[in-house]
Amino acid sequence: MALHSQDIAWFSWGALRGYPARTLLMLIAMAIGVSAVVVLTSLGEGARLYVMDRFASLGTNLIIVFPGRSETAGINPTTMMGETPRDLTLNDALALTRSYNVRRITPINVGSADVSYLSRSREVVVLGASHEMLAIRHWELAQGKFLPAMDLDRASPVTVIGSKIRDELFGAERALGKWIRIGDRRFRVIGVMGSEGRSIGVDVQETIMIPIASAQQIFNTSSVFRILVEAKTREAIEPVKQFIIDTLQQRHQGKKDVTVITQDAVLETFDRILGALTYAVGGIAAISLAVAGILIMNVMLVAVSQRTAEIGLLKALGASPRQIIVLILAEAFLLSSLGAIAGYLLGQLGSWSIRYAFPDLPAYAPAWAVVIALVVAVITGLVFSLMPARRAARLDPVLALSGR
Amino acid sequence: MLPVVILKDDDVIMIELAEIHRDFLVGDQVVHALDDVTLTIESGEYVSIMGPSGSGKSTLLNLLGLLDRPTSGVYRLNGKDVTSLSDIEQAQVRNREIGFVFQMFHLVPRLTAAENVELPLILAGMPPEQRKPKVANVLDDLGLTDRSHHKPEQLSGGQRQRVAIARATVTEPNVILADEPTGNLDHKSGTDVIRILEQLNERGITLIMVTHDPEMGQRAWRQLRMIDGCMHSDHSNDDQINPDHGAS
Numbered sequence: 001m002a003l004h005s006q007d008i009a010w011f012s013w014g015a016l017r018g019y020p021a022r023t024l025l026m027l028i029a030m031a032i033g034v035s036a037v038v039v040l041t042s043l044g045e046g047a048r049l050y051v052m053d054r055f056a057s058l059g060t061n062l063i064i065v066f067p068g069r070s071e072t073a074g075i076n077p078t079t080m081m082g083e084t085p086r087d088l089t090l091n092d093a094l095a096l097t098r099s100y101n102v103r104r105i106t107p108i109n110v111g112s113a114d115v116s117y118l119s120r121s122r123e124v125v126v127l128g129a130s131h132e133m134l135a136i137r138h139w140e141l142a143q144g145k146f147l148p149a150m151d152l153d154r155a156s157p158v159t160v161i162g163s164k165i166r167d168e169l170f171g172a173e174r175a176l177g178k179w180i181r182i183g184d185r186r187f188r189v190i191g192v193m194g195s196e197g198r199s200i201g202v203d204v205q206e207t208i209m210i211p212i213a214s215a216q217q218i219f220n221t222s223s224v225f226r227i228l229v230e231a232k233t234r235e236a237i238e239p240v241k242q243f244i245i246d247t248l249q250q251r252h253q254g255k256k257d258v259t260v261i262t263q264d265a266v267l268e269t270f271d272r273i274l275g276a277l278t279y280a281v282g283g284i285a286a287i288s289l290a291v292a293g294i295l296i297m298n299v300m301l302v303a304v305s306q307r308t309a310e311i312g313l314l315k316a317l318g319a320s321p322r323q324i325i326v327l328i329l330a331e332a333f334l335l336s337s338l339g340a341i342a343g344y345l346l347g348q349l350g351s352w353s354i355r356y357a358f359p360d361l362p363a364y365a366p367a368w369a370v371v372i373a374l375v376v377a378v379i380t381g382l383v384f385s386l387m388p389a390r391r392a393a394r395l396d397p398v399l400a401l402s403g404r
Numbered sequence: 405m406l407p408v409v410i411l412k413d414d415d416v417i418m419i420e421l422a423e424i425h426r427d428f429l430v431g432d433q434v435v436h437a438l439d440d441v442t443l444t445i446e447s448g449e450y451v452s453i454m455g456p457s458g459s460g461k462s463t464l465l466n467l468l469g470l471l472d473r474p475t476s477g478v479y480r481l482n483g484k485d486v487t488s489l490s491d492i493e494q495a496q497v498r499n500r501e502i503g504f505v506f507q508m509f510h511l512v513p514r515l516t517a518a519e520n521v522e523l524p525l526i527l528a529g530m531p532p533e534q535r536k537p538k539v540a541n542v543l544d545d546l547g548l549t550d551r552s553h554h555k556p557e558q559l560s561g562g563q564r565q566r567v568a569i570a571r572a573t574v575t576e577p578n579v580i581l582a583d584e585p586t587g588n589l590d591h592k593s594g595t596d597v598i599r600i601l602e603q604l605n606e607r608g609i610t611l612i613m614v615t616h617d618p619e620m621g622q623r624a625w626r627q628l629r630m631i632d633g634c635m636h637s638d639h640s641n642d643d644q645i646n647p648d649h650g651a652s
């Protein structure tokens with residue numbers, strides 16, 4: 001005597017609709033549990049992605065070289081003797097291109113200078129770089145071209161400006177092809193940066209970029225502030241780092257007077273911490289699912305005693321204990337699935353609101369969290385209804401029908 | 405043994421109770437609800453059970469309907485010992501061979517009349533397309549076709565009991581067990597319900613009915629009287645031969 005599944009569904013659905021208050025209560029309990037998981041994990045995941053994205057916008061597989069030993073490396077002879085460390089030069093940068101594992105490099109110089117167009121002028125951060133800067137930093141151009149590919153030591157009067165600078169200097173006027181004055185030199189605008197380029201440290205919208213050699217002329221220096229090196233792969237980062245240290249030691253008469261840092265180390269730590277945080281908040285939210293489960297058990301117990309006569313009747317009509325259990329569990333399954341779906345939608349609405357309120361935060365619940373929340377909700381509903389279902393199946397039909 | 409039996413052409417023994425005891429423990433006191441009951445009922449009989457309150461009538465009926473198990477004794481239904489059956493097997497027997505009619509009707513309030521009648525067929529696992537015509541048939545038989553989509557609360561007591569009878573008969577059982585089926589009905593609808601049950605009996609279904617009402621009880625061919633859990637008397641109306649019964 002197997003019940004037809006559509007009959008099971010029909011009967012359970014009818015039972016749920018027959019007791020709207022109870023049904024609503026359970027739906028809400030389930031929905032809160034599931035939506036809590038969805039919202040909290042989306043928050044955690046959003047925070048993780050946000051931080052990762054900020055770091056990634058520095059560049060991928062990026063290695064940064066700057067002059068001087070870092071303090072964390074301990075006391076070293078140069079600082080002991082009061083010597084200033086040897087500067088990095090364009091030739092140092094060039095030397096670093098000679099490794100198979102290096103994809104791109106750019107030396108950079110940063111300084112501020114007065115920039116003017118016609119009568120408008122302001123002080124601006126000027127960044128000297130090579131044409132590779134765009135690719136290394138994953139920036140995007142809004143208009144025109146980026147700095148041209150050419151020898152590092154060649155100056156050229158061209159500039160790429162941030163969109164804010166363009167707005168301030170040119171207003172509605174077309175900026176491409178116009179000549180602006182940086183310091184005491186004239187540069188032709190060949191490109192405008194897109195609005196994508198957000199990154200830690202530099203606001204691209206408020207920056208002006210010129211070839212590295214031109215920047216050295218403006219700032220009257222022969223040294224380089226930093227060298228950015230992009231390794232071909234993640235695995236290549238360590239060899240490249242070693243290559244940089246060796247090469248520069250050789251070029252600096254055997255002195256280890258540069259600091260080489262990789263962003264991956266930092267990134268990984270953040271990734272781990274924030275990932276763990278997401279699991280933690282997900283786990284805390286899952287506790288509310290367990291609470292929902294206990295509530296379901298109680299409500300199902302009430303449901304069984306409320307419907308004692310009905311269950312007794314079903315038995316009199318020939319329902320086997322198994323069929324009674326199936327019917328009660330089907331009801332619980334239906335309830336917890338509906339609750340889970342409602343909770344899922346509620347949770348998505350919640351994380352949508354978070355994204356709406358904080359556009360920078362990619363608060364999307366990770367798929368694993370959604371799947372686990374739904375599965376746990378349904379399983380909790382079933383498991384906690386097992387006891388009430390068994391109780392129903394064991395009901396003495398005579399007592400149930402007599403209402404004794 | 406009796407002229408009644410001779411009138412019937414298929415005197416097959418349907419129910420056989422031997423030395424049935426049913427004890428309840430109330431506190432530390434044992435109540436003998438059934439005290440050594442031995443009884444044989446043949447297929448197609450019309451039996452009424454009467455007796456004072458607490459004499460064990462309902463307990464006997466519940467045992468016959470496999471809703472309850474005896475403390476001791478043997479119950480054979482259609483020659484088969486059913487006391488030793490498993491819960492699942494007993495459920496099957498209830499579903500296929502027995503129809504219940506209760507004093508309180510026991511309709512599921514959220515289901516329509518037709519859906520209530522359909523329930524036993526659903527539990528039997530019958531496919532929907534086979535169920536619908538059967539349900540429509542019994543409802544038609546009982547004059548309930550225009551009420552089939554009404555909820556119990558929209559029906560009168562007599563109509564509710566007719567729906568319950570439709571539910572009891574839709575599986576075409578061999579026996580109908582009715583525990584005070586008219587107990588909650590006024591005289592007229594009570595008589596209607598009894599007539600319907602008697603018509604079913606005339607078609608060959610064994611009818612066993614518990615009643616308090618002597619007038620109703622007297623209508624049965626065979627009248628059992630219980631007192632204190634014992635079968636006090638077993639009386640057959642052999643003088644009151646109903647020609648309809650001879651015809652079946």
Ligand SMILES: Nc1ncnc2c1ncn2[C@@H]1O[C@H](COP(=O)(O)OP(=O)(O)OP(=O)(O)O)[C@@H](O)[C@H]1O
Nearest residue numbers: 428429430435437456457458459460461462463464
């Ligand atoms: N589940 C039970 N637990 C304890 N005692 C019970 C139980 N069921 C029945 N009894 C007792 O068994 C005896 C017979 O009860 P039963 O219900 O069969 O009587 P009845 O003849 O149907 O009475 P009534 O005419 O009032 O319906 C009574 O003394 C009753 O109290």
Ligand SMILES: [Mg+2]
Nearest residue numbers: 461462463583
């Ligand atoms: Mg009774």
